[in-house]
Amino acid sequence: MVQQPLKIKCPTGKLHTIEEARLCPSCAELFPGPIIQALLADRARVSRPKEKPAFGIGNLVSNCLRQSFYKLTEEQILDLDKLWIFSRGHAIHQFITHTLTDEEKEIFVKKEFPNFDIIGFVDAIHDNVIYEFKTTANIPDEPQTSHLLQAQAYFSMLPKEKQNLITSIKVIYLSLQKVKPYEIPKRDITAYLESRAMQLFLGLKKTLPPEKEVSWLCKYCDFYSKCFDKKVDFID
Numbered sequence: 098m099v100q101q102p103l104k105i106k107c108p109t110g111k112l113h114t115i116e117e118a119r120l121c122p123s124c125a126e127l128f129p130g131p132i133i134q135a136l137l138a139d140r141a142r143v144s145r146p147k148e149k150p151a152f153g154i155g156n157l158v159s160n161c162l163r164q165s166f167y168k169l170t171e172e173q174i175l176d177l178d179k180l181w182i183f184s185r186g187h188a189i190h191q192f193i194t195h196t197l198t199d200e201e202k203e204i205f206v207k208k209e210f211p212n213f214d215i216i217g218f219v220d221a222i223h224d225n226v227i228y229e230f231k232t233t234a235n236i237p238d239e240p241q242t243s244h245l246l247q248a249q250a251y252f253s254m255l256p257k258e259k260q261n262l263i264t265s266i267k268v269i270y271l272s273l274q275k276v277k278p279y280e281i282p283k284r285d286i287t288a289y290l291e292s293r294a295m296q297l298f299l300g301l302k303k304t305l306p307p308e309k310e311v312s313w314l315c316k317y318c319d320f321y322s323k324c325f326d327k328k329v330d331f332i333d
């Protein structure tokens with residue numbers, strides 16, 4: 098499984114490679130000089146084929162496995178506005194973790210299974226608390242299910258001796274105005290992750306997208322027209 102290279106959607110609607118976007122006057126008009134350079138830096142990574150697939154936790158705990166399937170098989174197209182939002186979130190992540198040691202942040206976790214591996218990066222573990230940071234425009238009244246599962250997935254992926262040391266798991270929402278922490282129950286969801294990964298693995302093997310998991314989030318899904326094989330106007 099080789100992930101498709103990222104394409105950038107220019108304000109003119111054209112699709113660019115990273116190199117083309119760097120030289121495009123229309124892209125530079127929207128995000129001048131150093132901003133476009135910063136946005137595009139390190140975006141041209143190419144994934145190499147592996148012996149068996151390695152599924153990121155984000156793809157397994159997402160609201161819809163079919164969407165994860167499309168993310169892995171379809172051309173990735175990102176418009177510059179979205180790239181700005183991602184990069185701003187990344188900058189906030191870096192700020193709030195910059196006083197932590199390398200061992201306390203971006204901790205790589207991996208669990209191996211016969212047909213695939215599951216991998217991820219824990220945002221931070223500090224004083225035996227797992228932290229998952231989410232930047233958002235609007236802080237939700239309760240943690241979103243996929244965020245809760247993501248934080249529990251990181252707990253599940255830790256070696257047993259480290260799991261035993263964890264005292265709590267927190268999902269922290271960060272908006273430009275405030276910070277809101279939520280405590281998440283400690284739960285080992287390895288079986289759930291394995292079952293989701295197996296569905297994704299079989300879908301990829303047969304080139305058959307998993308079942309739709311329809312929700313209000315379909316409205317924001319980049320693959321809506323592909324998934325439903327048509328274009329529908331949503332009513333707000």
Ligand code: SF4
Pocket residue numbers: 161162163164309310311312314315316318319320321324325
């Ligand atoms: S449109 Fe809905 S059901 Fe289809 S892939 Fe996207 S999130 Fe899943």
